[in-house]
Amino acid sequence: MINRAMKIEFKRLFKAIFKYLSRLLFLYLAGVGQIAVALDGSLVESRSVSESLDIPQQAIDTNKIPSFTLNANADDKPLPVYRLKENVYFLFGNITTLNEQNRGWNGNAGFIVTEAGVVVIDSLGSPALGRRLMATIREITDKPIKYLIITHNHPDHAYGASAFRELDGVKIIAHQGNIEYNNSTTAQRSIEYRKKLLSSDMHGFKPLQADIYIKSEPFGKKEITLAGARFHIYNTGKHHSYGDLVVHQVEQGILWISDLAFNQRTTYMGDGDSAQILKVQDWLRQTFTDVVLMVPGHGSAQTPPFPMLEKTRDYVTRMRAAMRQAVENGVDMYDAVKNVEFEDWKDSRLYEENQRANANFVYQEMEKEFFGNF
Template identity: 35%
Template sequence: MARSRPSLPARLHAIVALAATLLLSLAQAGDAPAQALQPIRVSEHAWYVLGDAGMASGANQGFNSNAGFVITRDSVIVIDALGTPPLGDALLATIRKLSSKPVKRVILTHYHADHFYGLAAFKAAGAEVWAHEAGKEYFGSGEAAARLAQRQKDLFPWVDESTRLIQADRWLSGGTRFEEGGLHFRIDILGPAHAPEDLMLTVEEDGVVFCGDILFAGRIPFVGNADSKRWLAAIDTLAGLKPKVLVTGHGRHSTDAAADLTLTRDYLLYLREQMGKAVEEMVPFEEAYARTDWSRFSKVPAFEAANRINAYGSYLTLERESLAR
């Protein structure tokens, strides 16, 4: 006997109910903190939260980068703000579990989406944002608009149409020092390297350096159109500092900077060597990429997602360097 079809009103009711359930779940996902963040203490005053080893995705809710904070006698200094507004909220909530002191300042190591999309929570809390002035060029650029559109698509609902790109309150023209709550801080400019506006923050009493994306620990770095020659110089600068602790933009902190900078350095050198040879021999990129032996790095996290983009960006960079000679 044939099964009777449900009436049109019944079907419409089911569709409306399903849609309502979906909308409610999306609203709840957007309102809730992305995930619980576990602070890792690296010195008397300094902490950080550790992002996922892969690229930003719906699976990790955009939590693939690190952010740090320093609790002084009087206030809190934050380094980077993570990659979505809910993650910024979660980072602030994590800080609040350890200290009720006001968050006075956020130091941005660079203006990449995974490090500053969480700024809104800190601005709402009254914090002042500092960054290097080279970051001004990012705002209003096609790159900024394209990245926001991509994140709204790939990281919805954690990044959506309400996500704002927040500029610094103070744009730094060079390195500087400041004292806060009995601690001395030093900002050094490293860019253009991974990004045009790269900087690092040193907590002098603790011997802790927050270096942003100059170091990717345990994963393939995102290179894109970076100035890899200057990036390599910045790596040498970091290694020469011999900090007690180096807090990276991605991956676990390091207590042996010289050793842990090796993967990022070796990868950048290999990109420059292989793509530079192709440019010199006028080999098209597709052919150069196909003939390059990537086995040394192919098992490292984020290789599949990042390597081809990195190689192409390096190819274009080395073409420009060749033309400038």
């Protein structure tokens, strides 16, 4: 005999299965289902790469990270590149601080090849790396580079843009916050430091000048289309820098989230707004329910359920709570920053380098929030 409770449970299961199958059908009809099957992530073999590198063979959902020492004065040599799917390519940066070994390649970049040309997302950390990124693109295609999208002003993503400015026909797109950054003491210190450490790599550097600045309201978007491929570029405010962008490849179901979430390392919160990080993540999850791949600015690309989002959120939430409690209890900044530890994060890359800086930044945010209530 099937009782009433069993009937209700069968009905619930039937609805869940029907909803799931309907979702699969929608994804298939939208083309995203086929894209999910076509995800690749493999290393594109190249005999032109000049260095001997210890790098993973796969760039999607991998635990391995790249390890390498780059040669100086190798501007015409391509870098290792991964194929995320057909015509979508990814440069997987080292996960460490800037040094002479990685020569500033400690962030990710990528590019998409269309019939009408190439769209590049971020430019790496120096003009020399920008030129090597262009050499990498030339290994894949001879189609012209049409757009360079800079997701934010931090050096590891933006300082290679000078090299692209030398090309004809390239439109550079950036957040309007880059204008403020260019006139800041933060930029001056960063440029001076890189020129001192990597003088030859920084040859020809000029502060970023975009052709198109994204000035829309938060979460507003600009669309560019190239040979039928649509790219939605979203203004996500100042969650990580002077102004941040997220790029959605609409037909491919790929989302380039830059430094909204960090994979395989501890996040950095020396700029931006920690509360905005949480707001943008909420918006991201609600808006891009059909995305099949997220590409961060640091660490490997990820498939659903995108655990890097939750890990970054957990870290930010805990840091905000710890520093809020310290401010409310009258603990001074020095002691609060010195004493905050997340035991489960200590084995994460760049924890020692970023934990104190993050605590310092968030403590000051909590002070403003606390005293602003009086």
